Amino acid sequence: MDGQKTQCGLDVSLSVIGGKWKPLVLYHLRDGPTRFSEIKRRVGGISEKVLIQQLRELVAMNVLVRHDHQQVPPVVDYALTPFGETLVQALVPLCEWGNQNRAQVAGTLQRSSKVAGGPS
Amino acid sequence: MDGQKTQCGLDVSLSVIGGKWKPLVLYHLRDGPTRFSEIKRRVGGISEKVLIQQLRELVAMNVLVRHDHQQVPPVVDYALTPFGETLVQALVPLCEWGNQNRAQVAGTLQRSSKVAGGPS
DNA sequence: GGTAGAACCTACCAAAAGGTAAGTGCGAGG
DNA sequence: CCTCGCACTTACCTTTTGGTAGGTTCTACC
Numbered sequence: 577m578d579g580q581k582t583q584c585g586l587d588v589s590l591s592v593i594g595g596k597w598k599p600l601v602l603y604h605l606r607d608g609p610t611r612f613s614e615i616k617r618r619v620g621g622i623s624e625k626v627l628i629q630q631l632r633e634l635v636a637m638n639v640l641v642r643h644d645h646q647q648v649p650p651v652v653d654y655a656l657t658p659f660g661e662t663l664v665q666a667l668v669p670l671c672e673w674g675n676q677n678r679a680q681v682a683g684t685l686q687r688s689s690k691v692a693g694g695p696s
Numbered sequence: 697m698d699g700q701k702t703q704c705g706l707d708v709s710l711s712v713i714g715g716k717w718k719p720l721v722l723y724h725l726r727d728g729p730t731r732f733s734e735i736k737r738r739v740g741g742i743s744e745k746v747l748i749q750q751l752r753e754l755v756a757m758n759v760l761v762r763h764d765h766q767q768v769p770p771v772v773d774y775a776l777t778p779f780g781e782t783l784v785q786a787l788v789p790l791c792e793w794g795n796q797n798r799a800q801v802a803g804t805l806q807r808s809s810k811v812a813g814g815p816s
Numbered sequence: 817g818g819t820a821g822a823a824c825c826t827a828c829c830a831a832a833a834g835g836t837a838a839g840t841g842c843g844a845g846g
Numbered sequence: 847c848c849t850c851g852c853a854c855t856t857a858c859c860t861t862t863t864g865g866t867a868g869g870t871t872c873t874a875c876c
Contacts, residue, residue: 585794586719586787588801594714596864599706612823623865628824636808637801648872649822659797666793667706673786674705680779681708681757688756716834732853743835748854768842769852 592637592663595630597622602639602656602664603671609643609655639663712757712783715750717742722759722776722784723791729763729775759783 593599597619604610604618616627631654634640639660645651656664674681713719717739724730724738736747751774754760759780765771776784794801 584719584723584787585791585796585798586713586723588794588798589790590719591805592801593706599704599710603704603706613821624824625826625866626864629864637804644823647822649874650824650872652823659800662797663793666789667704669786669789670709671705673783674708674710676705677779677782678705678708681712684757685711733851744854745836745856746834749834764853767852769844770842770854772853 589663589666592634592639593667595633597626598630598634599667601627601630601634602660602667605640605654605656605660606664609653611651611653615654634660709783709786712754712759713787715753717746718750718754719787719791721747721750721754722780722787725760725774725776725780726784729773731771731773735774754780 593602600619600622601615604615610618612627612631615631616622616624619627631640631642635642635654638657640654641657643653643655645653713722720739720742721735724735730738732747732751735751736742736744739747751760751762755762755774758777760774761777763773763775765773
């Protein structure tokens, strides 16, 4: 299988950022090390379980580092690694594309999923 | 909700290319209009159901156009729209990132999911 | 003492996504 | 006539993903 060598590399990237919240987390981490509860607050709407899960995956991929301050009550923060920053850089154009076409995409999504009883 | 305005736009992009095979499909369509069975062959490993499904979604998002030659037996091809091409452009950096870090990512994936009985 | 908050973990569930297998209409080739 | 390939569709099943609800350990605060 995979007779064609490399395909497009997007599969690789998506295996790293392919979670419902990963892009958002990465986005919010650009401002520097952030504590768990702070990330949770900033992202908003994510459950703790999932946030931890995705954070762990990103750490496992060397995109983030976890810094445990060894205190009690617990103080832990997460930050982008240099590797993670290269990823964030590569993400920027897609990010901008998304922002530029947000309306169009949103509109199209609605049209297709919504009312079939439109212009009868 | 979504007190913070725009987040990073990645959520938008991912809502368009967020399918297991969409990036690959897009990649293979850069060469110009391609017939359904040809795409299937090139992508390899995808089931017809899923391919059609993703193709339809991409068409619905105006990323692709479907051209039915109105023949029998059926002849249909798919091609990128101008809009689709802007997306593909935005995808390039991520694509390259993936290629450059393919080995590292693949390696890390293995380490984390595999044998815990490592270097005893 | 009771409560709140930190950063988690655990079990259980529901929804979504993907995959398999079969069937459709039809013409060309054996 | 039987089969193959085209571009699909449909029903069903499995895997993955995300979400909910609870618990844990410990300190600071009232």
